[in-house]
Amino acid sequence: MKRKKNLKKKVAPFGSWKSPITTDLIVKKSIQLGEIIIDHKDIYWSESRPYEGGRNVIVRMRVDKEKIDLIPPPFNARTRVHEYGGGSFTVKDGTLYFSNFEDQRIYRKLPGKNPEPITPEGNLRYADGIIDKRRKRLICVREDHRNKGISPINTLVSIDLEGNNNAKVLVSGNDFYSSPRLGPKGNQLMWLTWNHPNMPWDGNELWVGELKDDGSIGKSKKVAGSINESIFQPEWSCDGEIYFISDRNGWWNLYRLKEGKIENVVKMKAEFGKPQWVFGLSTYGFDSEGNIICSYTKEEKWNLAHIDLSSGDMEKIKIPYSYISLLKVEGGRAVFTGGSWSRPMSLVKIDLSTLNYEVLQSSTKLSVDPGYLSFPEAISFPTEENKKAYGLHYPPKNKDYTSPPKELPPLIVTGHGGPTSSTSSTLSLPIQFWSSRGFAVLDVNYGGSTGYGREYRKRLNHKWGIVDIDDCVNGARYLVERGKADKDRLIIRGGSAGGYTTLSALTFRNFFKAGASYYGISDLESLAKETHKFESHYLDGLIGPYPDKRKIYQERSPIKHTNQLSSPVIFFQGLEDKIVPPAQSESMVAALRKKGLPVAYISFKGEQHGFRREENIKRALEAELYFYSRIFGFKLGDRVKPVDIENL
Numbered sequence: 052m053k054r055k056k057n058l059k060k061k062v063a064p065f066g067s068w069k070s071p072i073t074t075d076l077i078v079k080k081s082i083q084l085g086e087i088i089i090d091h092k093d094i095y096w097s098e099s100r101p102y103e104g105g106r107n108v109i110v111r112m113r114v115d116k117e118k119i120d121l122i123p124p125p126f127n128a129r130t131r132v133h134e135y136g137g138g139s140f141t142v143k144d145g146t147l148y149f150s151n152f153e154d155q156r157i158y159r160k161l162p163g164k165n166p167e168p169i170t171p172e173g174n175l176r177y178a179d180g181i182i183d184k185r186r187k188r189l190i191c192v193r194e195d196h197r198n199k200g201i202s203p204i205n206t207l208v209s210i211d212l213e214g215n216n217n218a219k220v221l222v223s224g225n226d227f228y229s230s231p232r233l234g235p236k237g238n239q240l241m242w243l244t245w246n247h248p249n250m251p252w253d254g255n256e257l258w259v260g261e262l263k264d265d266g267s268i269g270k271s272k273k274v275a276g277s278i279n280e281s282i283f284q285p286e287w288s289c290d291g292e293i294y295f296i297s298d299r300n301g302w303w304n305l306y307r308l309k310e311g312k313i314e315n316v317v318k319m320k321a322e323f324g325k326p327q328w329v330f331g332l333s334t335y336g337f338d339s340e341g342n343i344i345c346s347y348t349k350e351e352k353w354n355l356a357h358i359d360l361s362s363g364d365m366e367k368i369k370i371p372y373s374y375i376s377l378l379k380v381e382g383g384r385a386v387f388t389g390g391s392w393s394r395p396m397s398l399v400k401i402d403l404s405t406l407n408y409e410v411l412q413s414s415t416k417l418s419v420d421p422g423y424l425s426f427p428e429a430i431s432f433p434t435e436e437n438k439k440a441y442g443l444h445y446p447p448k449n450k451d452y453t454s455p456p457k458e459l460p461p462l463i464v465t466g467h468g469g470p471t472s473s474t475s476s477t478l479s480l481p482i483q484f485w486s487s488r489g490f491a492v493l494d495v496n497y498g499g500s501t502g503y504g505r506e507y508r509k510r511l512n513h514k515w516g517i518v519d520i521d522d523c524v525n526g527a528r529y530l531v532e533r534g535k536a537d538k539d540r541l542i543i544r545g546g547s548a549g550g551y552t553t554l555s556a557l558t559f560r561n562f563f564k565a566g567a568s569y570y571g572i573s574d575l576e577s578l579a580k581e582t583h584k585f586e587s588h589y590l591d592g593l594i595g596p597y598p599d600k601r602k603i604y605q606e607r608s609p610i611k612h613t614n615q616l617s618s619p620v621i622f623f624q625g626l627e628d629k630i631v632p633p634a635q636s637e638s639m640v641a642a643l644r645k646k647g648l649p650v651a652y653i654s655f656k657g658e659q660h661g662f663r664r665e666e667n668i669k670r671a672l673e674a675e676l677y678f679y680s681r682i683f684g685f686k687l688g689d690r691v692k693p694v695d696i697e698n699l
Contacts, residue, residue, distance in 0.1 A: 060450070060451060060452055060453040061451060061452050061453070062452075062453055062454070062455055063452050063454070063455075063489075063688070064454065064455060064458060064489070064685050064686075065447060065454050065458060065459075065460040065461055065489035065490065065537075065685075066460075066461055066488060066489045066490060066679065066680065066683065066685040067488070067489065067680075067685045067686050067687060067688050068447075068449045068451070068452040068487065068488045068489040068688050069451070069452075069488075069688030069689060070423060070449060070484070070487035070488050070688070070689075071419070071420070071423060071487075072419060072423060072480055072483050072484050072487045073484075073689065074484070074668070074669035074672050074673055075669065076417055076419075076480065077480045077481060077484065077668065077669070077672070078101050078102070078665035078666075078668050078669050079102065079665065081101065081414055081415045081480070082098045082099060082100050082101075082414055082415075083098070083099035083396075083414065084096060084097075084098060084388045084396055084397070084398055084412065084414055085097035085098065085099060085107065085139075085377075086137065086138065086139065086140065086331045086377060087377050087379045087386050087387070087388070087398070088140070088141060088142045088379070089379050089380075089381040089382065089384065089386060090142040090143065090144070090145065091144070091145075091382070092113070092114040092382065093111055093112065093113055093114070093142075093145070094111070094112045094386055094400070094411065095109060095110065095111050095112075095121075095140075095142050095147070096109075096110055096398055096412070097109055097110070097128055097139065097140065098110055098412075099663065101663060101664060101665035101668060102665050103124070104663070104664050105663025105664055106124065106125075106127045107127050107128045107129045107139065107152070108120050108121075108122060108128065109121045109122050109128050109140055109147060109149060110412070112411060112412075118412075121147055121160055122147075122149065122158075122160060122166060123165075125153065126149075126151055126158070126166055127151060127152035127153065128140050128149040128150065128151065128152070129150065129151075129152040130150035130152075130155065130176055130177060130178040130330075131152070131155060131176050131194075132176045132177065132178035132179075132192055132194045132205075132330065133178075133194070133227075133328075133329070133330075133583075133584075133585040134583045134585060134586075134629065134630060134660070135328050135329050135585070136178065136329055136330070137178065137179075137328075137329025137330035137331045137332070138178040138179035138180065138191075138192075138329070138330030138331035139178065139331075140180075141180045141181060141182060141189070143182040143184065144184075145162050146159060146160065146161055146162070147159070147160040148160075148169075148180060148182075148189055148212075149166075150176070150177050150178065151166075151168075154168075154172065155174075155175065155176045155177070156168045156169075156170045156171075156172065156175075157169055157170045157177050157180070157189070157191075157210065159212065159214070167214075168214065169189075169210060169211070169212065169213070169214030170210060170214065170218070171217060173197055174195075174196040174197045175193060175194070175195055175196065175197065176193070176194040176196065177191050177192065177193055177194075177210075178191060178192045178194075178330045179191055179192045179229055179230065179231065179330040179331060180192075181231055181232065181233055182212075183209070183233055183237065183266070184237075185237045186209070186237075186266045187211065187212050187213070188209045188210060188211055188212055188266065189209065189210045189212060190207065190208070190209050190210075190221065190231045190233065190240070191207070191208060191210065191231065192205065192206075192207060192208075192228050192229060192231070192330070193205070193206050193207070193208040193218060194584075202584050202587070203584050204223075205225075205226060205227050205228055205584075206220045206221070206222060206223040206228065207220070207221045207222040207223075207228050207231055207242055208220050208221060209221055209266060219266070219267075221240070221266075221267065221268050222242060222244075222258075222260070222268060222271075225244045225245065225246050226245065226246045226247050226584075227244060227245050227246070227251070227255075227585070228242055228243065228244050229242070229243045229244075229251070229327065229330055230242055230243045230284065230285055230330075232285055232286060232287055233287075234287050234291060235287055235289065235290075235291050236291065237262070238261065238262050239259055239260065239261060239262060240259070240260050240262055240268065241257060241258060241259040241260070241274070241285050241287075241293065242257075242258055242260075242285075243255050243256065243257055243258075243276075243282055243285065244256055244258060247587070247588040247591075248588035248589075248591035248592060248596070249278055249588075249592075250326075250471065250589055250592070251281060251283075251326070251327040252281050252326040252327065252471055252501070252508065253278070253279075253281060253592060254276065254277055254278040254279050254280055254281055255276050255280075255281060255282050256273050256275070256276035256277065256282065257273070257274045257275045257276050257282045257285050257293075257295055258271055258272065258273050258274065259271060259272060259274050259293065260272075274293060274295075274308055274313075275295060275297060275299075275306070275308075275313060276297070280297055280298065280299050281297070281298045281303070281324070281505075282295050282296065282297050283295070283296040283297075283303060283323075283324035283325065283327065283332070283334075284296055284324065284332065284333055284334060284335070286335070286336070286337070288307075288337055288340065289337055289339065289340040290340055292307055292308065292309060293307065293308040294306070294307045294308075294316070294335075294343075295307075296323050296324040296334070296335075298324070298504075298505045300315070300318065301504050301505045301506060302319065302320055302321060302322060302504045302505065303322045303323050303324030303325075304316075304317060304318055304319060304321075304323055305317050305323050305335065305343075305345065305358075316343075316358065316360070316363065317345075317358060317363070317365055319347070319349070320349070320504065321347045321348060321349035322347060322348045322349075322501065322502050322503075322504070323335065323345060323346070323347045325376075325501065326469070326471045326472060326501050328469070328471075328472070331377070332376075332377065333377055333378050333379060334346045334347065334375075334378055335378065335380075336378060336379055336380025336381065336385070337380060338357075338380055338383070338385075338403055340360075341359065341360045341361050342357060342358065342359060342360065343357070343358040343360060343380075344356070344357055344358075344368075344378070344380045344385045344403065345357075345358055345365075345378070346375040346376075346378050346387065348502050350429075351429045351441065351443070351476065351496075351502065352373045352476070353372070353373060353374045353375040353376075353389075354367055354375075355367070355368040355370055355372075355375055355378075355385070355387075355401075356368060368401070368406060369406075370389070370399075370401070370408055371391060371394065372389035372390060372391050372394065372399070373390070373391045373392065373476045373477065374389060374390050374391065374396075374475045374476060374477040375387050375388075375389045376388045376389070380403075383402065383403050383404055384400055384401065384402060384403060385400070385401045385403060386398065386399070386400050386401075386411075387399055389477075390414075390475075390477030390478055391476065391477060391478065392424070392426055392427050392476050392477070392478055393421060393424060393426075393478060394477075394478055395413055395414045395415045395477075395478045395480075396413075396414040396477055396478070397410045397411075397412065397413045397414060398410070398411040398412040398413075399411065415480070419480075419483070420450070422448075422449075422450030422451075423448065423449055423450060423483065423487045424448060424478070424483055424487075425445040425446055425447065425448035425482075425483060425486035425487070425492075426445075426448075427443040427444065427445050427476050427494070428443065428444045428445075428446075429441070429442075429443055429476070430442055430443070430444050430526075430529070432525055432526055432529035433525065433529070434498070434521055434522050434525040434526075435518070435521045435525070438498070438510070440495070440496070440497055440498060440522035440525065440526060441495075441496040441500075441503065442474070442493050442494055442495040442496055442526050443474060443476055443493070443494040443496075444491070444492070444493050444530060444535070445482055445483075445485075445486045445491065445492040445493075445494070446460070446486070446491055446535065447460045447486055447487075447488075447489045447490060447491055448486055448487060449487045449488070449489065452489065454489065458537075459534065459535075459536055459537035460489055460490060460491040460535075460536060460537060460540075461489075461490050461491070461536070461537055461540035461541070461542060461679070461683060462490070462491045462492070462493060462527055462530060462531075462535075462536035462537065462540065462541050462542065463485055463490050463491070463492045463493070463542045463543075463544060464492075464493045464495060464523050464526060464527050464541070464542065464543045464544070464563070465482075465492060465493065465494045465495065465543075465544055465545060465549065466495055466497065466519060466523055466543070466544075466545035466548075466549035466552035466553060467494070467495075467496070467500070467545070467548075467549050468545070468546050468547040468548045468549045468550075469499075469500075469547075469548050469549075470497075470499050470500075470511060470515060470519060470548040470549070470551075470552070470593070471499060471500070471501060471508065471511075472500065472501065472548075473496050473500045473501045473502045474494040474495070474496055474500075481672065482494065484672060488676070488688065490542075491530065491535060491536050493526050493527060493530060495522055495523050495526050497511075497518060497519040497521075497522035497523060497552070498510030498511055498514075498518040498519065498521075498522055499511025499512075499515070499518060499519060511593060512592050512593065513592070513593070513594065513595055514593075515551075515590075515593035515594055515607070516551070516552075516555045516559075516575075516594070516607035517607075519552045519555075520552060520555050520556045520559065520560060523543060523552060523556055524556065524560055524562050524563075527541050527543075527562070527563075528562075539564065540564060540683050541562065541563045541564050542563060542564065542565045542566060542567070542679065543556050543557065543563045543566045543567075544566060544567035544568075544569070544675070545567075545568070545569065545571065546568075546569035546570055546571065546661070547569070547570055547571065547572070547630070547631060547660065547661075548572065549569075549571070550568040550569050550570060550571015550572060550631075551571055551572035551573070551575075551609075553566045553567070553568050553571055554566070554568055554571050554572070554573050554609040554620070554639065555607065555609055557609070557616060557618050557620060558609040558612050558613070558615050558616050559609075559612070559615065561617060563618060564618055564682075564683075565618055565619045565620070565678075565679060565682050565683070566618060566619075566620045566621075567620070567621045567622075567623070567675050567678070568620060568621070568622050568623070568636065568639075569623045569662075569671070570623065570624055570625060570628055570630075570631045570636065570660055570661070571622070571631070571635075571636070572631050572635060573608065573609045573610040573635045573636070573638065573639045574608050574609075574610045574611075574635050574638070575590065575594060575604040575605075575607055575608045576597070576601065576604045576605065576608060577632070577634070577635060578590065578631070578635075579594075579597040579604065580597075581632060582630060583629060583630065586630070590604075594607065609639065610635070610638055610639055610642065613639070613642035613643065613646060614646070616642075616643060616646060616648060617648070618648070619648055619649035619650065619678070619682050619696075619699075620639075620643060620648070620649075620650055620651075621650070621651040621652075621653070621674065621675055621678040621694070621696075622636045622639065622640055622650070622651070622652045622653070623653050623654075623655075623662075623671045623674075623675075624636040624637075624652070624653070624654045624655070625654070625655050625657075625658030625659050625660065625661070625662065626654050626655065626656050626657070626658065627656075627657060627658060627659045628658070628659050628660045629659065629660070630659075630660040631660060633654065636652065636654075637652070640652040643698075644697055644698065647698050648698055649681075649682060649696050649697065649698050649699045650696070650697050650698060651674070651678055651694050651695060651696045651697070653670065653671065653674055653694070655667045655670075670692070673689075673691045673692060674691075674692070674694045676689075676691060677691045677692070677693060677694050678694055678696065681694075681696055681699060682699075
C-alpha cells in the first residue's frame with residue numbers, strides 16, 4: 052500500500068523559509084539577453100554571461116537552429132559610449148562588426164576568420180553602427196576622449212570597412228547623437244541629436260541630411276522635435292517615408308512624415324517608446340510596405356500588435372508575455388526579448404504568417420516549481436498632492452511553508468534605477484529569492500517613471516529626493532494599512548538612483564527600519580561635479596542647475612545629514628565605478644560607523660556600475676539576507692557566509 056505524501060506545510064517565521072531559489076540558481080545558469088540583429092535568414096544577439104565574468108558574447112543562429120558563439124575569449128562586445136553603452140554590434144551579409152570592451156576599438160569578424168580591428172588605437176569609443184554598403188563604410192556614433200581636461204566630443208562618423216583610413220566626421224556641433232538611419236536609396240541619412248541640459252527623454256531633434264557623392268552630408272533640415280518634445284527610434288519605411296515615435300501629445304506615440312506633414316499613425320494613451328539610456332532600443336519594425344509590427348505598454352503591461360498603415364487599424368497579437376523589448380522585424384519574422392511573471396526573459400521569434408511563436412534562447416535553463424513563485428499584483432495607491440503612484444506587490448509564497456498565526460511579513464520596498472526608468476513584471480529570480488523566503492516585495496514605479504506618459508515622467512522634475520521617497524513611503528503604508536506587511540519590519544533597497552532613494556528615505560524619513568544600498572548616490576554635489584558627460588547635466592532637471600542651486604543639492608544629500616539617520620544599512624560597491632565613485636559609499640559608511648548604527652560594507656574589485664560577475668552577484672544577495680536576519684532577529688533557512696556588521 053502506497054503511503055500518501057505529507058502535504059502539510061511547515062510553520063516558520065517569515066524570512067526563515069528555506070527556498071530552492073538560491074543564489075547558485077540565479078547566477079550559475081543565467082545570462083542576460085541583449086541586442087538583436089536579423090541578417091537575411093540568420094539571427095544574431097548578445098549574451099552577457101556572469102559565469103564568464105560578465106563577458107558579452109555575440110551568438111548567431113542559422114535557419115537550421117544551429118547556434119554558434121562568434122567572438123572567442125577574451126573579446127567582449129560592449130561599448131562605453133554614454134557609459135551605459137548599447138548598440139555594440141551590427142551585421143551585414145554575414146560579416147560582424149563590434150566594439151570590444153577592453154580597448155573600445157571596432158573589430159571586424161569575417162566568416163571563418165578571427166576578429167581584426169578596423170579603428171585605430173586611442174581613447175575613442177563607438178556605438179549604434181549601421182552599414183552603408185554602397186560606400187563600403189560603417190556609420191556610427193563616436194565619443195572622443197583623446198583630449199584630457201575637456202568634455203568628450205560626440206559626433207557621427209564614417210569608418211572604412213577595410214580599416215584603411217581614419218574616421219570622417221559627418222555631423223558635429225551638438226552634445227549628443229544617436230540613431231543614424233540610412234535611407235532606402237542610400238542618398239539620405241537621418242539621426243537624433245540633443246544638447247545639455249536635456250536628456251533624450253526630455254527633448255531632442257530628428258534631422259535628415261542629403262548624402263553627397265563623396266559620402267559627406269549636404270543640405271540638412273530638422274524634421275521634428277524640440278527641447279520639449281522627445282523623439283524615439285526614427286525609421287525609413289520601405290518606400291522612403293520617415294516614421295518616428297514622439298511624445299508631442301503627452302504619450303510616446305507613432306508618427307510619420309507624409310507629403311511634408313507630420314501625422315499621427317496611432318493615437319493612444321500608451322507608450323510606444325522607452326527612455327534612451329542605451330543605444331539600440333527598438334519597439335517597432337516594418338513587416339512590409341503597408342504593415343508595422345509594434346510593441347507598446349499600457350496599464351503596466353507590454354503588448355505586441357500589427358498596424359495596417361492603409362487603414363490605421365491596430366490589432367493585438369496574442370502572446371504569453373507581459374514585457375517586450377528590442378523588437379526587430381524582417382523577412383516575415385518578429386524577434387524580441389520577452390518575459391512574464393512566470394516566464395524568464397527569453398529570445399522569442401514569431402512567424403508573422405502563422406503567428407506561431409518559438410523560444411530561441413532563454414535567460415535561464417532552469418525551471419522553478421510555480422509553488423515557489425509569487426504572482427505580482429499591479430497596485431495603484433494614493434500619494435502626495437492627491438496623485439496616484441504605481442507598483443508591483445509580490446506577497447510571500449512558498450508551497451512548503453506557512454507563517455505563525457497573526458504574523459505579518461517583512462516588506463522590502465525596491466526603487467528602480469535611472470531614476471527615469473521603470474520596473475517590470477517579468478520573472479525576476481532575485482525578487483523571487485526574497486518572496487520565497489517569506490518577504491513581501493513592493494517594486495515601485497514612483498513619479499518620474501516611464502510607461503505612464505510625459506506628465507507622470509515630469510513629476511520628478513526638480514523634486515528628486517522628494518517625490519520618489521513619498522511614493523515609496525506611501526506604497527509601503529498602503530500595504531501596511533491593508534494588513535499585507537509588518538510596520539516594524541519595513542526595508543528599502545535599491546541600486547544607483549534607487550540607492551539614492553534608499554539612502555534619502557532612511558535619512559529624511561523616520562519610516563523604514565533597515566536598508567540596502569547598491570552603489571547608491573549619497574552626495575549630489577559630488578555626482579554633479581564628477582559624473583560622466585551623458586549625465587553631467589541630468590541633475591539640472593531633477594534638482595536644479597549647479598552651482599546655482601547648491602543649497603538644494605546639500606539639503607537633499609544624505610551624506611550631509613547623517614545625524615538624522617537612525618536605521619541600519621548595508622552597502623555594496625564596485626571599486627571601478629565611474630558613475631558613483633566608491634568614495635560616496637565609503638563616506639556614508641564612515642558616518643554611520645561614527646554614529647554607532649549597525650552598518651556593513653562590501654566592495655568588489657573589478658566591478659563597475661552594476662555587478663556582472665557571478666560570485667559577486669551571489670555574495671551580495673546572500674550578504675543582504677544575512678544582514679536582515681541579524682537586524683530583525685530571525686534564523687535563516689539557508690547556510691550563508693556571515694557578514695561583518697559593525698556596531699551590532
